[in-house]
Amino acid sequence: MEQGKKIILTGDRPTGRLHIGHYVGSLRRRVELQNSGEYDEIYIMIADAQALTDNADNPEKVRQNIIEVALDYLSAGLDPEKSNLFIQSQVTELTELTFYYMNLVTVQRLQRNPTVKQEMLLRGYSESGDGSDNKAGTPVGFFCYPISQASDITAFKATTVPVGEDQEPMIEQTREIVRKFNSVYGPALVEPEILLPDNAACLRLPGTDGKAKMSKSLGNCIYLSDSADEVRTKVRGMYTDPGHLQVSDPGKVEGNPVFTYLDAFCRPGHFDLFGDCFHGRKVSFDFHSLDEVKAQYRAGGLGDVMVKNFLAAVLNDTLEPMRERRRALEQDLPYVYEVLRRGTEAARAKAAGTLADVKRAMRINYFDPGVLEALIREQSEKYR
Numbered sequence: 480m481e482q483g484k485k486i487i488l489t490g491d492r493p494t495g496r497l498h499i500g501h502y503v504g505s506l507r508r509r510v511e512l513q514n515s516g517e518y519d520e521i522y523i524m525i526a527d528a529q530a531l532t533d534n535a536d537n538p539e540k541v542r543q544n545i546i547e548v549a550l551d552y553l554s555a556g557l558d559p560e561k562s563n564l565f566i567q568s569q570v571t572e573l574t575e576l577t578f579y580y581m582n583l584v585t586v587q588r589l590q591r592n593p594t595v596k597q598e599m600l601l602r603g604y605s606e607s608g609d610g611s612d613n614k615a616g617t618p619v620g621f622f623c624y625p626i627s628q629a630s631d632i633t634a635f636k637a638t639t640v641p642v643g644e645d646q647e648p649m650i651e652q653t654r655e656i657v658r659k660f661n662s663v664y665g666p667a668l669v670e671p672e673i674l675l676p677d678n679a680a681c682l683r684l685p686g687t688d689g690k691a692k693m694s695k696s697l698g699n700c701i702y703l704s705d706s707a708d709e710v711r712t713k714v715r716g717m718y719t720d721p722g723h724l725q726v727s728d729p730g731k732v733e734g735n736p737v738f739t740y741l742d743a744f745c746r747p748g749h750f751d752l753f754g755d756c757f758h759g760r761k762v763s764f765d766f767h768s769l770d771e772v773k774a775q776y777r778a779g780g781l782g783d784v785m786v787k788n789f790l791a792a793v794l795n796d797t798l799e800p801m802r803e804r805r806r807a808l809e810q811d812l813p814y815v816y817e818v819l820r821r822g823t824e825a826a827r828a829k830a831a832g833t834l835a836d837v838k839r840a841m842r843i844n845y846f847d848p849g850v851l852e853a854l855i856r857e858q859s860e861k862y863r
Contacts, residue, residue, distance in 0.1 A: 490524030
């Protein structure tokens with residue numbers, strides 16, 4: 480087993496373009512970690528096989544969105560010279576590892592996984608469904624999602640998995656599988672550590688409608704590739720404090736998505752943009768920190784339109800460099816697919832090494848050099 484290496488594995492399901500919740504929850508941190516020089520290997524997965532667990536009747540949706548996710552990755556700053564970007568379904572070793580791990584997890588343990596339960600609820604799956612209707616019964620592939628994720632993580636001997644807090648139960652399940660495997664077969668797998676966002680506002684960005692989770696299916700997302708006008712329109716329609724009816728009314732910051740987004744995105748240099756948010760009207764505000772903006776909102780005198788205009792300016796300032804890079808990449812799709820091909824080759828080589836270690840530990844590596852000869856000698860003794 481490799482010693483001392485620091486390795487990252489993370490990724491996303493290609494069910495659509497990535498949104499700013501993905502960005503603050505994990506993507507921004509991935510770029511920072513990639514550029515830190517602290518990690519020996521980085522693997523970023525486009526999890527198309529996992530996306531098929533609840534999109535089996537629409538594989539074309541998954542197929543088409545692989546390029547969307549790849550474009551978002553590269554636009555956000557993931558560098559193929561530093562990170563291996565790969566397509567999950569093309570690394571067949573992951574499927575074999577999943578099969579072996581299935582024997583180490585009980586159905587009851589999967590049923591207790593909070594992330595699985597929440598995702599089943601979101602998709603309308605029922606534990607008691609008879610399977611005659613896709614929305615009544617849970618597909619087995621979807622139910623085994625945590626085991627597949629454990630395969631993804633351990634295949635690359637990942638020491639670090641940067642994800643949002645909603646994935647904590649999944650990482651803990653991986654750790655349980657690693658401990659079980661190593662105790663039964665010997666120390667072949669690495670137990671990973673979760674790396675959560677360091678900004679509390681980034682743990683889970685709410686939807687623009689104030690709901691707890693930003694989700695494509697709920698239509699409450701701001702996408703990384705949205706135009707400046709689309710961002711402004713979505714921000715204008717955001718949920719705020721329902722009790723803040725007049726500009727002069729005191730407003731509530733806690734639980735207000737506009738301020739949660741500002742917590743996640745606002746930087747010191749952005750306060751120079753505040754004066755441009757009032758369409759030429761003269762204002763007396765001269766803010767130098769987000770705390771000052773919050774204090775004024777709580778005291779009254781700062782309207783929702785003003786704050787939303789400021790947020791739209793902050794988001795567009797953050798997203799414009801990504802949009803510019805994406806426009807260039809859209810004109811060179813052969814390059815994007817070549818990045819994925821090279822990354823997938825590197826991922827397969829790494830996963831093949833782990834699979835060999837696993838089969839050796841399980842003593843099912845029958846045809847490895849030297850193993851077959853020893854096996855024949857051992858068993859020949861029984862027939863003499």
